[in-house]
Structures are given as structure tokens and as C-alpha cells.
Amino acid sequence: MLILECPCCGVRAEESELAPGGEAHLKRFGAGASDEDFEAYMFARKNPKGVHFERWRHAHGCGKWFLAARDTATLEVFGTYPAQTKAPPAELIAAIKAKRPHWEGYE
Ligand SMILES: [Zn+2]
Numbered sequence: 674m675l676i677l678e679c680p681c682c683g684v685r686a687e688e689s690e691l692a693p694g695g696e697a698h699l700k701r702f703g704a705g706a707s708d709e710d711f712e713a714y715m716f717a718r719k720n721p722k723g724v725h726f727e728r729w730r731h732a733h734g735c736g737k738w739f740l741a742a743r744d745t746a747t748l749e750v751f752g753t754y755p756a757q758t759k760a761p762p763a764e765l766i767a768a769i770k771a772k773r774p775h776w777e778g779y780e
Pocket residue numbers: 679680681682683684731734735736737
């Protein structure tokens with residue numbers, strides 16, 4: 674069972690209270706972007722077995738979007754943080770590296 678703490682309202686929500694929103698921190702390209710950049714933005718998604726950064730919405734709670742870092746294989750949650758964050762917080766990265774020394778890191 675996946676349980677994530679919503680950073681907006683502080684509620685620890687079970688997966689059925691949440692709506693997944695896909696990969697977090699997608700790099701968007703504006704007008705004039707190359708076809709390759711636009712294709713990567715539209716279609717290319719990471720699907721790692723291990724640490725992954727995702728968007729979630731507290732659909733049956735406060736309704737707000739937030740981001741989460743978790744292990745897709747074990748469902749271990751490393752942390753959640755506000756959706757307005759452009760990159761994972763440094764302390765979250767440090768916590769992940771402490772638990773997963775061989776993790777290649779966030780790009
Ligand atoms: Zn909430």
C-alpha cells in the first residue's frame with residue numbers, strides 16, 4: 674500500500690485518495706523548440722525500477738498537486754514536497770543517496 678503525506682494539508686493519504694499525475698520535473702519547451710525537444714516533452718517518460726519523482730494530486734482531500742520521490746520497486750517513499758518546486762530539495766536528494774548509495778542521481 675502506498676501512503677503519501679500531502680505537503681499542502683499534512684494528511685497522510687492512502688493511494689486511493691490520490692490521483693497520479695505522471696513524471697515530475699518535465700522540461701517544457703516554448704515556441705521555436707526543435708521537433709526532437711517537443712517530442713521528448715510530449716512522449717518520452719522515464720520508467721525506472723527504483724527512485725522516481727512523480728506528480729500526485731490529493732484528489733479526495735485538499736485537491737492540490739504535490740510531488741513525491743519514491744522507489745517504484747519497493748514503494749518506499751523518500752518524501753513529498755510542493756508542486757511549485759522546480760527541482761527536488763537538496764535534503765531529499767541527500768536522504769535518497771544515503772539510502773541508495775548506488776543511485777545515479779537526479780538529472
Ligand atoms: Zn492535501
